[in-house]
Amino acid sequence: MARTLITSPKTAKRGEIIEIRTLIAHPMETGYRRGDDGAVLPRNLIRRLSCRYFDGHDDVEVFSAELFPAIAANPYIAFFTVATASGTLRFTWQGDNGFTQTESVELTVA
Amino acid sequence: MKALNVALLVALLAPPLAAHAADADPRRTGYDFMTPQVQAMQRDDAANPAMLAVQDGAALWERPAGASDKSCASCHGAAATSMRGVAARYPAFDAAQQRPLDLRQRINACRVDHQHAAPFATESADQLAIEGFVALQSRGMAIAPPADARLQPAIERGARLFNQRMGQLDFSCAQCHDDHAGQRLGGSTIPQAHPTGYPLYRLEWQAVGSLQRRLRGCMAGVRAEPFAYGAPEWVELESYLARRAAGLRMDAPAVRP
Numbered sequence: 001m002a003r004t005l006i007t008s009p010k011t012a013k014r015g016e017i018i019e020i021r022t023l024i025a026h027p028m029e030t031g032y033r034r035g036d037d038g039a040v041l042p043r044n045l046i047r048r049l050s051c052r053y054f055d056g057h058d059d060v061e062v063f064s065a066e067l068f069p070a071i072a073a074n075p076y077i078a079f080f081t082v083a084t085a086s087g088t089l090r091f092t093w094q095g096d097n098g099f100t101q102t103e104s105v106e107l108t109v110a
Numbered sequence: 111m112k113a114l115n116v117a118l119l120v121a122l123l124a125p126p127l128a129a130h131a132a133d134a135d136p137r138r139t140g141y142d143f144m145t146p147q148v149q150a151m152q153r154d155d156a157a158n159p160a161m162l163a164v165q166d167g168a169a170l171w172e173r174p175a176g177a178s179d180k181s182c183a184s185c186h187g188a189a190a191t192s193m194r195g196v197a198a199r200y201p202a203f204d205a206a207q208q209r210p211l212d213l214r215q216r217i218n219a220c221r222v223d224h225q226h227a228a229p230f231a232t233e234s235a236d237q238l239a240i241e242g243f244v245a246l247q248s249r250g251m252a253i254a255p256p257a258d259a260r261l262q263p264a265i266e267r268g269a270r271l272f273n274q275r276m277g278q279l280d281f282s283c284a285q286c287h288d289d290h291a292g293q294r295l296g297g298s299t300i301p302q303a304h305p306t307g308y309p310l311y312r313l314e315w316q317a318v319g320s321l322q323r324r325l326r327g328c329m330a331g332v333r334a335e336p337f338a339y340g341a342p343e344w345v346e347l348e349s350y351l352a353r354r355a356a357g358l359r360m361d362a363p364a365v366r367p
Contacts, residue, residue, distance in 0.1 A: 003162040003163075003165050003166060004162075005155075005156055005161060005162060005165075007156035021156050021157065023156065023157065023159060023161075023162065024162075025159070025162040025163075027316075028316075072313075072316060073159075073316035073317065074159040074162060074316070076157055076159070
């Protein structure tokens with residue numbers, strides 16, 4: 001389990017544009033570097049981040065990003081979405097070596 | 111004529127302004143030398159990657175370890191109160207070991223003596239996490255090295271090291287960080303070397319690291335062989351740097367380029 005930091009508003013007005021910011025601890029090893037012993041360090045990347053917004057009946061992917069070797073370690077990704085109804089934002093990071101991490105935050109829409 | 115008046119006014123105003131600036135503390139932390147973008151990254155705990163390590167440190171604080179099965183919290187309670195200002199006081203003289211200890215040595219001494227656990231491996235993720243968590247509790251506080259006469263020999267040796275030329279390039283710390291601070295070395299601004307933010311997240315490292323790691327990088331940079339991790343020379347240098355930076359505000363865990 002990697003550490004994550006997700007910053008999103010707890011409450012929002014209907015139709016409001018909200019900013020969501022995510023940070024996850026991950027080395028993002030490119031697969032091109034060599035270690036102290038000269039051997040190539042195996043690639044270890046997060047390949048994809050997706051955010052699904054479940055508002056009670058619809059489960060919609062509101063954001064996704066593909067990540068590549070040029071992305072820094074501990075990737076920070078911020079994006080915006082529209083608050084439509086109270087529900088859950090579910091974040092999934094997927095990467096090499098079967099890496100998967102899912103976190104959820106609740107959003108109350110007034 | 112109007113332009114001349116303005117010029118005259120500026121000329122009249124200039125000396126008092128300059129005098130005022132000279133009165134103020136000329137010391138600047140590394141934060142002041144960074145770009146606004148990196149400063150914003152540090153100010154925002156949701157964007158500062160060092161805060162990920164701090165989360166780990168908070169968990170370590172509560173986790174029992176060693177034969178005693180005690181956690182840090184078992185003795186020290188809530189870190190927010192018990193560790194407030196602690197990082198700002200280190201290195202400090204340890205009566206039991208009869209030598210100055212820096213914060214990580216102090217934490218390891220606690221682990222060995224009170225928790226009966228193995229010390230944290232040098233520069234390991236756990237060590238940096240707990241150190242970062244403790245340092246965070248002193249954020250915003252002035253660096254306050256103890257007025258302890260037993261520290262004085264270490265500070266003096268540290269001052270000598272700071273001014274001692276070393277390596278194939280034959281540079282001392284002072285030649286860059288006193289004489290040429292604010293100027294550039296390649297693409298980087300040379301800061302004044304005030305250790306206010308350690309352990310910190312360095313973008314170049316893509317990781318959290320300690321002051322010793324940073325100093326080792328500087329020594330390698332002047333083509334000197336760095337002292338080993340944990341060598342007494344580091345504690346001496348750290349003691350001198352803390353005295354030199356006394357009064358500056360802690361901003362740990364910081365972000366640096």
